Amino acid sequence: MENVYHAPQSDIETVNTKRFEFYAVSPLKFTVLFLSTLGIYQIYWNYKNWRLIKTQHNLNIWPVGRSIFSIFFITSLLKRVDARLVEAKLNHQWRPVLIANVYIIFSVAGSVCDRLADKEIGMPFTLFVSTLILPVVWFYLHKAQMAINLVLGDPYGESNARFTVANIIWIVLGGLLWLMAGLGLADALGFINIEG
Numbered sequence: 244m245e246n247v248y249h250a251p252q253s254d255i256e257t258v259n260t261k262r263f264e265f266y267a268v269s270p271l272k273f274t275v276l277f278l279s280t281l282g283i284y285q286i287y288w289n290y291k292n293w294r295l296i297k298t299q300h301n302l303n304i305w306p307v308g309r310s311i312f313s314i315f316f317i318t319s320l321l322k323r324v325d326a327r328l329v330e331a332k333l334n335h336q337w338r339p340v341l342i343a344n345v346y347i348i349f350s351v352a353g354s355v356c357d358r359l360a361d362k363e364i365g366m367p368f369t370l371f372v373s374t375l376i377l378p379v380v381w382f383y384l385h386k387a388q389m390a391i392n393l394v395l396g397d398p399y400g401e402s403n404a405r406f407t408v409a410n411i412i413w414i415v416l417g418g419l420l421w422l423m424a425g426l427g428l429a430d431a432l433g434f435i436n437i438e439g
Contacts, residue, residue, distance in 0.1 A: 264299045265324065265391045266291035269400030273388050276410060277381050279417035281424065282353070285384060289313040292320055292391070314350050318343040321387055327394040337390050342383045349379045360427075367431035374424065 266288065268276075276284040290310035297304050309316040321339035328335050356373035359365050392400045406414075429435045 264295055264327065265395055266295055267392055267395045267397045267400050267403045268388060269404035270385065270389070272400065272404055272406060272410070273385060274381065275406075276413060276417075277384065278377070279414045279421070281417060281420050282377050282380055283417070283420075284413070285313065285380070286310050288384065288388075289316070289320070296320075296323065314347045317346050321390075324387065324390050324394055328390060331394065333393055335390055335393055337386055339387070339390070342386055345383050346380060349376050349383075352376055353380065363431075367428055370424070370428050370431060374428075 268288075273284075273288075277288075287310070290306050293304065293306035293309040293316070296302065297306055309320075318340060321343050325337075325339045353373050353376040356369045356376065360370040360373055388400070389398075392398050395402075426435065
């Protein structure tokens with residue numbers, strides 16, 4: 244017999260607020276956007292994560308600054324992810340501090356090579372090294388994204404797997420960047436002569 248003095252039970256599930264603390268994205272979408280934009284996507288990726296953290300915890304932080312200067316904040320971001328994994332008792336083999344350190348080293352090295360290549364110092368070597376660094380940065384951020392997806396209960400990033408119109412625009416713009424980089428490298432190697 245039902246007790247008429249008890250409050251009625253709701254059928255609405257309690258929302259897991261931790262689900263909105265980080266940015267979910269599918270491995271394929273992450274890879275395509277990262278590589279097609281020559282790594283520029285990582286700025287947006289960092290911004291989205293910090294924006295969600297700020298909103299979730301009502302923090303007085305500046306997500307734009309943390310995304311632009313990500314080498315100073317990547318370690319704390321990945322430590323937050325690791326803390327959530329431990330808290331949720333999710334067994335995930337990864338090394339967040341190592342990932343952050345590799346990201347920092349290769350991001351700085353890539354930035355230095357980009358600047359040198361822009362000034363035609365050490366060409367074509369600096370442009371070539373800068374391009375080779377890109378997959379290394381992708382590899383380690385991809386590992387971080389897999390940990391984030393796991394924390395969010397969305398291991399395959401299915402909640403953000405579809406490519407939007409904005410994504411396609413970025414992919415096209417990234418394709419143009421790749422074309423310009425390829426032409427610059429071909430010119431530096433003497434295969435073509437852009438100037439004349």
